Amino acid sequence: MESTIARAIHLTSSPVALLLSDEKPENALQFKEGKWGCVMLMFANAVKGKTAVFTRRTYGCWGGGVGLGFGNAYEDFPGGQDCFTYFLSSGNSQWDKGKEVGAFLESVAGKAFTEDFLNGEAYRETPELVRDFIENLPITDVEKEYVILKPLSEVNPATETPETIIFPVTADQVSALTTLANYARQGIENVFVPWAAGCQTIGILPLKEGKSHQPRAIIGLTDLSARKFVRTLLGKDILSFALPWTMFLEMEKKVPGSFLEKPTWQSLLES
Template sequence: MDLQLKDKFAALWKKYFYNAELPITFYYTDEEGHAELVKPGSVPRCIIGALSSVRKGKSSCFNIESVGCFGGKRYLGFAEKIRPNFEYFLSCGIPGELEGERYKKSPELVKEWIKKAPVFKAPARYAVFKRWDKLEESDAPEVVIFFAQPDVLSGLFTLANFDMAEQNGVIAPMGSGCSTIVQYPYLEKDSGHPRGVIGMFDVSARPYVPENVLTFAVPVNRFTTMVENMEESFLITGSWQAVQKRIKQEKREN
């Protein structure tokens, strides 16, 4: 980890976003000891629920046994297998056998959606999650993840688009909560123009975050550029100062 980048972002975050929640980061490694390994069954099955403690400052390391749900294993790259009858699970279900989530209109539509969905294999045995202020020189974060309220999210969204000519410098793909903070932003790192990813629209994952929070995740190569742009962007204008006041107020009220 570039400790100068760590300190620079921390200072600028406090300057422009006051005490808004710090982001968490994640990366893959085959090395043990970067964080405590999560024991099977010791955290919520949903990876979003399991990350609640990371947001509070407890670093965690996951392997394939740590993750309790099929989706989490798949979207962290630990397994390609989909749960049995997934096309029914995501749509109408099977009467008397399987309750459907009804996120897609039909099993056939789910099958078509799966064909277009990205798949990747984790490059190492462990996925390490750490809050930004807990990073050490030996860490190598690959994705930065914000759990953000609307005003903070607006700042991140605008900053991500600041130096891009295309209309979609940020995307909001349909997917599970964990896919939008791990899989999609991780794959963006190898793009010629890495984009930010807004997520946490997954209805099943919503109970694990506050009602006024979504996520913004971005590969660290793109994040570094965003940090470099902060002090010449809209963040130094009166328009942002008006929003800053609300961010400060929101933090006090919470």
């Protein structure tokens, strides 16, 4: 399947489709069971033309399990969700349970993860604010066995219906997609930027929007950790722009006659 939008904004790679299925695609990239990995690295591989698949046993990391819709995987974090709230904020070295789990991790986890576990990533100021973050996530348990990321160009619309279409975009392309998302709609908030993991901004957040009568687009890859992992494959200036399927189809029809055919956008392309 080809995208009119992708052609109009001169996307240099295929958009990525997220699909739910009970059938595993052949020759897909997949994390090994029990092994750590970043979902957004798999997304970057999908941007480059490969297909990736995830299950409840192969989602890579706890945030990825949440982001892909495999329930509240934070409960499986070392020491449980409480230790995760300290990990993402001020660190587990300041309380007894955190110290005990940290001592165990020194022998089974890498040095870098153990240090982050004990000292904290400082992405939120306090554990209480991390709890607030988790409570605000639309934690989902998908009904299908597999979550799939694949190039939109390899989607067969006769047999497959994606849940979400994700564009890897530069600043100019983010501007174009934001304008197109608001072009034929009332209101000024048809696109939003949540604070969440990279995988959550292409997974459960647009999945939630897809159930709305007027879904919104989501700008992502503002996750610093995810950016570190995708930089080699995607470069340093790429964000994600996720469209629920119905919104993608709506916007595809609005390209003809829009600003994308007018001089201002054409001059940006030429420059």
